Amino acid sequence: MDTDVTEPDRTNKETAHEGSSFGPVGVVGAGAMGAGIAQVAASAGHAVALVDAVPGAAATAVERIGSALSRLVDKGRLSADDATAVLQRITPAESIDELPHCGLVIEAVPEDLDLKRRIFAELADRQPPNTVLATNTSSIDIDDVADEVTDPERVLGLHFFNPPPVMKLVEVVHGERTADAYVEHAVALMNAWGKTPVRCRSTPGFIVNRVARPFYGEAQRIVEAGIADAATVDWILREKGGFPMGPLELTDFIGQDVNLAVGTSVWEQTGRDERYTPTAFQQELVEAGRLGRKSGRGIYAYAADGSVGASAEAGEPDLELAGRLVGGPIATDPLARTLAMLVNEAVDLVARGEASADDVDTAMRLGTRYPKGPIAWGREIGFDVVARQVAELDEAYPGGRYRPSPALTDGSLS
Incomplete structure (x- = not known):
C-alpha cells in the first residue's frame, strides 16, 4: 500500500505551494547511502527513481538492494512477495533528466558543496515547483546548498544514518529560508517511513556530528x-x-x-x-x-x-x-x-x-x-x-x- 502523508498546511500561503504532495521519490546518488534511502522509501510504498552520474551505477545499486532484501527473506524478516514488491518499485535512471516529477527528491552524493549546488540547481529547473528538495549532507549548510535554487523555501536536510534501512534516526534540518510547512511535512513523512525524526537548525555538524x-x-x-x-x-x-x-x-x-x-x-x-x-x-x-x-x-x-x-x-x-x-x-x-x-x-x-x-x-x-x-x-x-x-x-x-x-x-x- 502506498504511503499517504498529509500535505503541508495550505492555509499558510507564504510557505506551502498549492498541490504540494510527495508522491514518487527520487534519489540522486547510488552509493551505499543513496541505495539505502531508496530501499527505505520503496519499503514504505513509494515508487522510487534512483539516479547516478556513473553509467550503470544505479542499476548495480538496485541489484545490491535486491541482495539485501533476499537476505531479509532468508532471515525471516520479510516475505518473498514483499521483497519482490519493494524491488519492483525501484527504477534505475541514468540522469536527472530521466527522473519523473517527484514529490520528494533526496540527494545523497559526496560532501562537495559545488557538486551539490549544481545538482540542486538542475533539480529546481527540472522538477515542479512543489517538489521538496532534500540533501542527505551530514554537515554542509542547507542555505549554501540552496544557494542557486530559485525557491529555497522547499530545500531542507534529511540526514539519514548508515545504514539507512537499519538506523532509525533522521535529522530534519532547516535553513534560514526553509519553510516551516515543509519541515513539518518532512517530519510526518519520516514518521510514516518508520523513522524517528529530530528537528534542528542548519548549524555546523547539525546535532549528532x-x-x-x-x-x-x-x-x-x-x-x-x-x-x-x-x-x-x-x-x-x-x-x-x-x-x-x-x-x-x-x-x-x-x-x-x-x-x-x-x-x-x-x-x-x-x-x-x-x-x-x-x-x-x-x-x-x-x-x-x-x-x-x-x-x-x-x-x-x-x-x-x-x-x-x-x-x-x-x-x-x-x-x-x-x-x-x-x-x-x-x-x-x-x-x-x-x-x-x-x-x-x-x-x-x-x-x-x-x-x-x-x-x-x-x-x-x-x-x-x-x-x-x-x-x-x-x-x-x-x-x-x-x-x-x-x-x-x-x-x-x-x-x-x-x-x-x-x-x-x-x-x-x-
Missing part, C-alpha cells in the same frame, strides 16, 4: 598528553561509561580520515573555534596512512578479518591505571572529562535554539548509541557540577576549548 566532537577529541588529547594509553581510555569509556565502543576504537572503525574530515568541517564552519580544533594526534595518523580498520592499521593494528591484531599496538588496558584515573581530578579522568564536555556542548546547542533538549537526547541515543542523552546525563550529574568541571578544565587548559556554557548555570535546563 557536533555534539559528538568531544567524545573523540578528549580521548585523543588524553592519549596525546600521555595521561593514558588508547586501550585504557577505550576500556574506561566502555566499561565505566556504558558506551558501546571506546572513542579511539570507534574512530578506527569509522576511518580516521572520515572522522577528521567531519571534525575539520565543523571547525571551519564555526570560524575555527578552538573548541573543535583537530588534534595533531589524528592528523598525524591520517598523514601516515593509518586510517583504521580499512587500512589494517590506525590507533590499533588489525588482522585481515578486521579483528584487533596481536601486535603491541593492540595493547591491553591498564586496569590499575584506570582505577586511579576514574574519580580523580577532572583533567585526568577520561570518563568525567568526556561527559562534562558532551554535556557542555549539548546545552550550548540547545541554548542557541538550534534544537530542543529532547531532540538532542534522542539524536545522541539513536545516532551514536550513547547509553543516555547528554542533557539527561547533565541533569543526573548536576549542571552546576558540570559547570565547575568545565571551568576547572578551562583553567588547566586555557585558550577557549573548555569555556563553560552559560546555560549550565542559568537555570534554563533545570
Whole structure:
C-alpha cells in the first residue's frame, strides 16, 4: 500500500505551494547511502527513481538492494512477495533528466558543496515547483546548498544514518529560508517511513556530528598528553561509561580520515573555534596512512578479518591505571572529562535554539548509541557540577576549548 502523508498546511500561503504532495521519490546518488534511502522509501510504498552520474551505477545499486532484501527473506524478516514488491518499485535512471516529477527528491552524493549546488540547481529547473528538495549532507549548510535554487523555501536536510534501512534516526534540518510547512511535512513523512525524526537548525555538524566532537577529541588529547594509553581510555569509556565502543576504537572503525574530515568541517564552519580544533594526534595518523580498520592499521593494528591484531599496538588496558584515573581530578579522568564536555556542548546547542533538549537526547541515543542523552546525563550529574568541571578544565587548559556554557548555570535546563 502506498504511503499517504498529509500535505503541508495550505492555509499558510507564504510557505506551502498549492498541490504540494510527495508522491514518487527520487534519489540522486547510488552509493551505499543513496541505495539505502531508496530501499527505505520503496519499503514504505513509494515508487522510487534512483539516479547516478556513473553509467550503470544505479542499476548495480538496485541489484545490491535486491541482495539485501533476499537476505531479509532468508532471515525471516520479510516475505518473498514483499521483497519482490519493494524491488519492483525501484527504477534505475541514468540522469536527472530521466527522473519523473517527484514529490520528494533526496540527494545523497559526496560532501562537495559545488557538486551539490549544481545538482540542486538542475533539480529546481527540472522538477515542479512543489517538489521538496532534500540533501542527505551530514554537515554542509542547507542555505549554501540552496544557494542557486530559485525557491529555497522547499530545500531542507534529511540526514539519514548508515545504514539507512537499519538506523532509525533522521535529522530534519532547516535553513534560514526553509519553510516551516515543509519541515513539518518532512517530519510526518519520516514518521510514516518508520523513522524517528529530530528537528534542528542548519548549524555546523547539525546535532549528532557536533555534539559528538568531544567524545573523540578528549580521548585523543588524553592519549596525546600521555595521561593514558588508547586501550585504557577505550576500556574506561566502555566499561565505566556504558558506551558501546571506546572513542579511539570507534574512530578506527569509522576511518580516521572520515572522522577528521567531519571534525575539520565543523571547525571551519564555526570560524575555527578552538573548541573543535583537530588534534595533531589524528592528523598525524591520517598523514601516515593509518586510517583504521580499512587500512589494517590506525590507533590499533588489525588482522585481515578486521579483528584487533596481536601486535603491541593492540595493547591491553591498564586496569590499575584506570582505577586511579576514574574519580580523580577532572583533567585526568577520561570518563568525567568526556561527559562534562558532551554535556557542555549539548546545552550550548540547545541554548542557541538550534534544537530542543529532547531532540538532542534522542539524536545522541539513536545516532551514536550513547547509553543516555547528554542533557539527561547533565541533569543526573548536576549542571552546576558540570559547570565547575568545565571551568576547572578551562583553567588547566586555557585558550577557549573548555569555556563553560552559560546555560549550565542559568537555570534554563533545570
